[in-house]
Each structure stands twice: as C-alpha cells, then as structure tokens.
Amino acid sequence: MTMDRLLFGDNQFFGVNHMSEEKARAQAMRFQDTQAIVDVLDIAYDEGIRTFMCTTHDRIAAICDHMRMHPSRYADYRFYPCMPYAHKYANAVTEFGMLGALKRFMPDGGLIDAAMRGGMSLARKDVEGITTLLVDAEMKMFEGLNTPVIFLQNVVVDLLLGLGFKDAFRIFANHVRDKYQAEPGFITMNMPRLLDMLEEVGIDNPIVCSNINKIGFRMCGGFEAYARALENRRFRAVAMSVFASGAIPPKEAIQWVAEQPNIESIVFGASSRGNIQNTRELVDRFMPARQVETAVAG
Amino acid sequence: MVKLAVVGLGKMGLSHFAIINAHPLVEVVAVCDATGYLLDVLGKYTGVPTFADYDKMLDAVELDAVVIATPSKMHAKMVRTALERGLHVFCEKPFCLDSEEGAELMRIAAERKLVNQVGYHNRFVGAFQEVKRLLDAGAIGRVTHVLAEAYGPVVLRPKGSTWRTQRAEGGGCLYDYAAHPINLVNWYFGQPSSVGGSVLNPVFSADTDDEVFGTLYFDDGKTAQLSVNWSDESFRKMTTKITIWGTAGRIYADRQECQVFLRDTATIPDGYKEGWNVRYTTELTEPVWFYIRGEEYSAQLDHFARSVEERAAANENSFGDAVMTDRVISMIIADAQDGTRTSAQAAAAAAAAATPRRSKWRGLLSGAR
Numbered sequence: 001m002t003m004d005r006l007l008f009g010d011n012q013f014f015g016v017n018h019m020s021e022e023k024a025r026a027q028a029m030r031f032q033d034t035q036a037i038v039d040v041l042d043i044a045y046d047e048g049i050r051t052f053m054c055t056t057h058d059r060i061a062a063i064c065d066h067m068r069m070h071p072s073r074y075a076d077y078r079f080y081p082c083m084p085y086a087h088k089y090a091n092a093v094t095e096f097g098m099l100g101a102l103k104r105f106m107p108d109g110g111l112i113d114a115a116m117r118g119g120m121s122l123a124r125k126d127v128e129g130i131t132t133l134l135v136d137a138e139m140k141m142f143e144g145l146n147t148p149v150i151f152l153q154n155v156v157v158d159l160l161l162g163l164g165f166k167d168a169f170r171i172f173a174n175h176v177r178d179k180y181q182a183e184p185g186f187i188t189m190n191m192p193r194l195l196d197m198l199e200e201v202g203i204d205n206p207i208v209c210s211n212i213n214k215i216g217f218r219m220c221g222g223f224e225a226y227a228r229a230l231e232n233r234r235f236r237a238v239a240m241s242v243f244a245s246g247a248i249p250p251k252e253a254i255q256w257v258a259e260q261p262n263i264e265s266i267v268f269g270a271s272s273r274g275n276i277q278n279t280r281e282l283v284d285r286f287m288p289a290r291q292v293e294t295a296v297a298g
Numbered sequence: 299m300v301k302l303a304v305v306g307l308g309k310m311g312l313s314h315f316a317i318i319n320a321h322p323l324v325e326v327v328a329v330c331d332a333t334g335y336l337l338d339v340l341g342k343y344t345g346v347p348t349f350a351d352y353d354k355m356l357d358a359v360e361l362d363a364v365v366i367a368t369p370s371k372m373h374a375k376m377v378r379t380a381l382e383r384g385l386h387v388f389c390e391k392p393f394c395l396d397s398e399e400g401a402e403l404m405r406i407a408a409e410r411k412l413v414n415q416v417g418y419h420n421r422f423v424g425a426f427q428e429v430k431r432l433l434d435a436g437a438i439g440r441v442t443h444v445l446a447e448a449y450g451p452v453v454l455r456p457k458g459s460t461w462r463t464q465r466a467e468g469g470g471c472l473y474d475y476a477a478h479p480i481n482l483v484n485w486y487f488g489q490p491s492s493v494g495g496s497v498l499n500p501v502f503s504a505d506t507d508d509e510v511f512g513t514l515y516f517d518d519g520k521t522a523q524l525s526v527n528w529s530d531e532s533f534r535k536m537t538t539k540i541t542i543w544g545t546a547g548r549i550y551a552d553r554q555e556c557q558v559f560l561r562d563t564a565t566i567p568d569g570y571k572e573g574w575n576v577r578y579t580t581e582l583t584e585p586v587w588f589y590i591r592g593e594e595y596s597a598q599l600d601h602f603a604r605s606v607e608e609r610a611a612a613n614e615n616s617f618g619d620a621v622m623t624d625r626v627i628s629m630i631i632a633d634a635q636d637g638t639r640t641s642a643q644a645a646a647a648a649a650a651a652a653t654p655r656r657s658k659w660r661g662l663l664s665g666a667r
Binding site for chain 1: 312343346586
C-alpha cells in the first residue's frame, strides 16, 4: 500500500488554527455548511489530491454521506480517519467523570457496567474489548468507504506514550489490520520516542505522522533527534505542520521538507484554490515522484 | 532523580502522570487513586506501583515529591500531610477552598523550604509570558482597565453529576474556569483590594455556577472586568484571553498570539514598533522535552522537577500566588451572595438628594427649549 505524496488535512474546517483564534473562528463560520467543505475537497480532488486525512469529528459523517451518494465522482477517494476527536472526550470527562464519559461513548454501556460489577477489575481482555469497541464506534461513519490507513490521534498516542501503555498500540494496530484491512498510523508530537516504543511492541515499519518543519516547531525530542530518525529509522514518515502554522513561507517550507530523507507524504490544510494549487505545484517541483517511490520501495 | 507520586488520576492527574513520567529527571514510583479499576489497568499495563490509600502510599514508598490532582476539596488535607512529611508539592488548581488554610500551608512550605507549586499553566504560555514582560517594561504606560475572559463548552445541558458540578466540592465555572483569568490578573497586577457586581449564575447546572461576571478594584484606581462562561458551545475548547488598556497602548493576548498596539507616547520595547505588533505562539513558545496537549503543561512540570532537583527557594506559581487567587474567589462568592444593587428607585432618590447642585443648569435648559 502506497500513500500519496500530498494528503489533505481538516484542521481548517473545524476552527483549528495554531496561529490565531480570530482566523480559526472565521474558518469555523465559513465551513459550517457541509457544502463549503465539499467544495474545497473537490478543488483539492481536481488537483489530484484524493486522500482526506480527517478527525472523526461528528461533522465528518456528513462528508462521508456525500461521498457515498456520489460514488462515481469519488471512485478512488480515500479517507485516512484520525481518531478520536479528543475534545469530545475531554469535555465529557469534565461533565460526566471518567467512567461516565467512557459509558457515553461505548456502543453498549453494558460492558462497562458488567466490568464494574465484576469486582471493579478489568481483565486484560476487557481492555482489549473496550479499545476495539471504541475504534469501531469511531469507524462507523466510514462504512462502505475506502479507509486504507487509520490513525490514532496525537493526544491519545502521546498520552499512552507518556504513560508507557505500550500494549494499547499493539491492540490498536492488530484491530485495524484484522477488522479493516487497513494500515495503522500514529500521529505524535514526540516522534523519536514513539518510534522506540512502537519498535518495542513489534510494530514494524509503522506509519508515523509528526510535525516536520524547518523551524523545529513542536518537534519534541529536538530537531537533531528528528533528523537522525529520518535518516536511520525504519518507518514511513508523514510530515505535518510543514509551514509551522504559516511561520515559514510556502516555497521555503516545501523545499526544506523535500531535502529531508525518507519523507513519504505531506499532510496540509488549505481553504483556497490558490493555496491548494500552490502547494501542489511546489510539491511537484521539489518532491518529484521518483524519489517518493524509492522511499516506499525501501 | 526525583522520586515522585501522582495522586488523583482524573483528567489532569492522568495527563500529569504521562507528562512527568517522560521527564528525564523524574521517576514516578507510585500512583494513587480511589478508583480500583483504573489502578488495576494502569498497574497491569504500565507496571507502576498503585495505591488506593494515600497514607499507606506515603508509608510504603520513599518519595521526594507528590503531584496532587484530586478533587479540590481534598487538596488542603493531602497537601498538609505531604508537607509534614517533608515532600515537595505540586497541587492542581484551585489550591484550597478555604484561603486561610491555603495561607497556612504556604507558611509550612516556606518554613520547611519545600518547593510548592500550583497548576496555573497559563503562566507558562508564551503569549501570556510576553504580556508579563511588556507590563513589567511599562510598555503601555499606566494600566487603567483589564478585561479577563474565559469561555468553553463544558456544561451544555442540565444533566451529569460529578464533583466538578458541585460548588461545595470545589466544582463549577468559578473554581474550574474563572480561576485561570483571575490568576493571570493576580500575576500581572497583584491582589485587588475589593470586588463588586459579582454574578455567579447557573445556566444548566443545579448545584453550581456556569457563568461568572464581576469587577475587581485595585488600590491605584485600576479595574478588571471578569467575564467567564463554561456553557458556551461557540468555543471548541477552553479559551482564556486578556485585554489590557493603558495610557500608552493596549495589549490583547490568548494562548496563540499577543497583539499589542503602542501609541507614540509609549516606551517602545526592543523588537516592537509604534502601532500594531503581533507575536505568534510559534515565536513565543520554548520547546519542551515532551508534548501531550500544549507546551505549558509540560513546561510547568519541568519547572517543578527542576525546582525540586535544585532545591530552589522561589518558584513560579507558588502556593502564595495561588492563595491570592483563592482569596479573590472567596471575595467573589461573598459579593455575589451579598448582591448589593442599585435600583431605579435608589437612583431617583440619589438624584433627588443631588437636586440643589443641579439647579444652576435649570435656566439654561429651559432657555434652550
């Protein structure tokens, strides 16, 4: 399974902007109609960008409906779901407590109740069961659509990484492979450290998406460690935040990423035809296809 | 190595555990929580020794420091026990529901020379730190007014019941949300001498407030307006912002950016110019060793770990700083209960009492007609 060089992200659609709250709100207003999102996805699609790497935000369900209703238009469209949409859980924990929140998001709260009654002890298989049920609940909106890579979101990945909850990565990877015939992906702000842990639990050549940009913005573990990892480690790198939220001019940003070894894909967000075209052209110019194919074969 | 235990594994506790567990100077040697299933899972999957009883944990494990992230009502007792055992303490906010108790803990910590920190993470946000630098440099002249705000989507319907929904337990918008902008105001301007017009309104909650408004008065005539609402779904997540008006300019800051307008009368700091200046998080944020949910959460724990390691006498976000915020919170609760207001009747009475002074204008007004 190869990944396209350019993947389309979704932060711009949901009021996520790492630079400015004002800009984030303006985007949230612009994209409150699903059609406005579809229009931008169509522009990207017509530029040859056919992978949408999106959070399992409630509103993505409407995008999925649109794609299912127009199968011929989007025949080779791919979703890379990124789960979960963490704020949904965080807000629920504040409102309902840890268990209450878990129960709300489980397709069948009965499992938690049963586990609670069973002497407050969650056996190993219950943790696996809960994890896989939560994944299935998040995947429901993508039914019938092409989801060749399924990502675990960075807040969850990095929380598990910090806790040293290694088995969760294995449980997630196995479930995604077995049930969805998809490749597991991991988004992280701590790429070098995550690679160590994934290697420890035997996840070989993992897809790992992390910030990779010229100014080292949110590249935790340090610029040097990232450079060494790209050079020496066996993994499939997806670069995000390559423009560092606009702090790096586009040409300079893409040119620099293109010079780094072994980056398979770039995920970027844009909401105008101009920016989408421009990014597309810069990637065509600085990251010719051959280099990418070699990386995948390697 | 700093040997540390995390106590209370709710949303904040789990996050603290994960962040500090990755710190090169720290070894998390125990965690403690009342919830059996959680301990069970963490013990089994991460290998950390777990305890359901705080005192038993303190007896059993050799520690240098504790991170306390239990429901607010339990802070005071647990912090006291830790200090009495000579442990350095990082405690979640709000610090103590009774500010006198907080002041005593502050004295104990000082006496025993123990590092004491409270989790007001905004003091580790690059943009808010930039505001502090600008104010300390006198960039916008004499400050006359402050607007301190926080909004977010926590309680959006009338249901759900946890300690966070009970004022008596230290839950509610005032303790959970408003504490943050109040703490920023304290950091920048110290303690207000009084508060007025305080409003603690429920929107959906049965047992606590969902909206907090009020005015903080400072001795030099400066005022701060507080506007906080945790039932606002138009915000994707908690957003804290501060706007400061001075005689020589205005500062606005949130987590992402710091916008500064400087008049030609301003003392222009290095790197700034007259008119508008914008600094973004990408340039204001220092890298951290490990990131989960914002550099500030990592930076505050890094500060704590280093302070413990170096036995630093003074640290950022000390108990003393947090007690100041607790005091303002108590003032707001008292003021909201008191609820003194001015009615139309009272205004008319005041006007009538002032009539003799207005008489000289009468001729002018009738002449104008």
